[in-house]
Amino acid sequence: MRPGSTDEVSRVLAECHATGQPVVLFGGLTGLVRGSVAGEHEIALSLERMHRIESIDPVGRTMTVEAGVAVQRIQEEAEKHGLLYPVDFGARGSAHIGGSAATNAGGNGVIRYGMTRDSVLGLEAVLADGTVIPALNRMIKNNAAYDVKQLFIGSEGTLGVITRLVLRLRESPRSTQSALVACPTFAAVSRFLKHIDGSLGGSLSAFELMWNEFYRMVTTPPSKGTPPLPQTHDYYVAGRKHRRRPDAGPGAIRGSHCRRNRGGTRRRRRSVFVRGPAGGVVGAARRRRGDLPLGMPVAFDVSLPLAEMEGYVTDVVERLEREWPVYRRFVFGHLGDGNLHIIAAGPPSAEARHGIERCVYEPLAARGDPSRPSMASASRSNHGSTCAAARRKLALMQKLKQALDPKGILNPGRVLPG
């Protein structure tokens, strides 16, 4: 179904609700966890025809859009008014803003601007029974009763269909500076983050960490990059900061831990370039597997506290090395928000996929409290903790699902067990 308006979404859902017809939501189809694959008895509801940018308010710095607008179009429209829509990730060109909100996407700028949740001021959603919920708030602070939009952000379409959004825009930075820094140990990376975050205040907008294998991949043919720094270090940090003044040639992120970026514009481009493929490699590998020497990629999106990151990655990499030595392993992450991407790539095999999933998830589940494991939702049910705390939390989620979608027609089996 390809509804062209909120009203049509409402009519489709009312009909599906009446007949108990399961519905799978389609946004830009850039997700990697197989959330948007319609099963045999499911119909797909695509918002691709709802792609209007409705209005922009340059004074209040808001934009009102339909859910099917691509993230990149929103960024470009904001730019025309000297403004910035700050949520940015590799799939920007095709990912829909509705899907970005439904999955609460993060990306490159989280350390400065937060997740999609932090850029959504208001939204309109349609409940499973077709009821339209208008919550098109335009203000940063609005504490009038419950902030119901929070229900729909991050719940991956299981509680309602997001149809329109009011986005928060920011003033564009005058210019940006980037630096690529090699670090000998994880402890040095961690100290560097603390140092640079304190000294740059709010202007640090990215702090991306590449483990050696990943850095080598994106700076070795057939990747287009050449290595701006030798490929022999254990860790590489790509940092970006906003500048107050227009770009005026050479500049550096200051800091005693930091190898100065002396090359000015040319060096800056090269270091930004290094990061470019990092954001896009997952999507690129998925869509055009032939382009990269990856074979079947199994991609993970994992969050954990900084203090546990080094040990966790070491465990996973050692285990993958031992159990699936044929598969290449790549690790990179948005360190500012504790978000890691792990990719294993090699010959296609369902057995390998499941084995690799165990290698990634089991060390995660072993670390800390049962309410914490953050993993790709498609595989979560395989690893559900059985302890009482997790059960109570799941029961609360099911209560919410029951209250909003009593027949369970929206994205059944996604996020929550079917």
Add this chain to the structure above:
Amino acid sequence: MRPGSTDEVSRVLAECHATGQPVVLFGGLTGLVRGSVAGEHEIALSLERMHRIESIDPVGRTMTVEAGVAVQRIQEEAEKHGLLYPVDFGARGSAHIGGSAATNAGGNGVIRYGMTRDSVLGLEAVLADGTVIPALNRMIKNNAAYDVKQLFIGSEGTLGVITRLVLRLRESPRSTQSALVACPTFAAVSRFLKHIDGSLGGSLSAFELMWNEFYRMVTTPPSKGTPPLPQTHDYYVAGRKHRRRPDAGPGAIRGSHCRRNRGGTRRRRRSVFVRGPAGGVVGAARRRRGDLPLGMPVAFDVSLPLAEMEGYVTDVVERLEREWPVYRRFVFGHLGDGNLHIIAAGPPSAEARHGIERCVYEPLAARGDPSRPSMASASRSNHGSTCAAARRKLALMQKLKQALDPKGILNPGRVLPG
């Protein structure tokens, strides 16, 4: 009831749930909308004995606390580790962190750090039936299933009792600079905000607007201030920015619209001073009415888009002038997030209170969509819009309330109609 642990909160609530006993939650009792006043058949549940700071993680930059810890203690504890808990408002000394989260308090730093919601990484809450929901996440990004903590933030204790929290800390700014700027028109204020937000990037941390009457009050005896700028301007902006380097004497917020702050430290203190009483005046007026020449203060907390603010305030002030000329009117606000405080003060009278509420709310309801009016919850029911959209939104909130607190024992009649 004064439980001393989550387990005791759980047992109290389970008992109340079994018998249908209504419960009113008490935090630091600094709210101004009479949300924490127990009625005749209600019992008060105070979290004042749950005031432990449990742990601080300087690397992950988090702090885990019980809900009854005062906001100021959290700020001070963070400072000891060179970190910052950025949510700050006048009542910091007595307001509990649990209440700050339950009301999603904003305050002076919203423009830079967001609301309390943005500083809460995780929380533990007890549902009406005594079920403990553990959601003590410690990461900025955690998209594992529903982010259930969002339910409890901003719902003012009607969906559950927040018992413990994991807070996000930031790196402390090396130093701050403040400036006081007089503006001739609201349009100039608006342009100044846009200019300074763009040029300072992420380092602008406050942008407070005082209307003339408010500025005169806080710079005239018996207030302790003397006016750093003449009292003849229509608008005064108090701006604050973070500096990258330790304080080194004279400095200024740059910008062509800006009257330079040339006095260095002394001038800086004076302009900060001007803001000091602004945050505290409401609480001070409430607790020690004799100290300020306010009589009965009727205080409002209203949000609206920047573009509508000038017209709205003009309408309200004119109407108050016409209908309640004896009452003094003071307006100030956190402009970065569109949040206004309006105070009318004069002889105590229930009739005047209701009349003044109408003067403030009716022009608000007249502006824009029915899902938007953000008003003190205590008075919301008087002005509920009857249109279909607002009814659907209210029905959704009631569904949530019904799912989580089916007997309606938690803060009955607050936020939602009883």
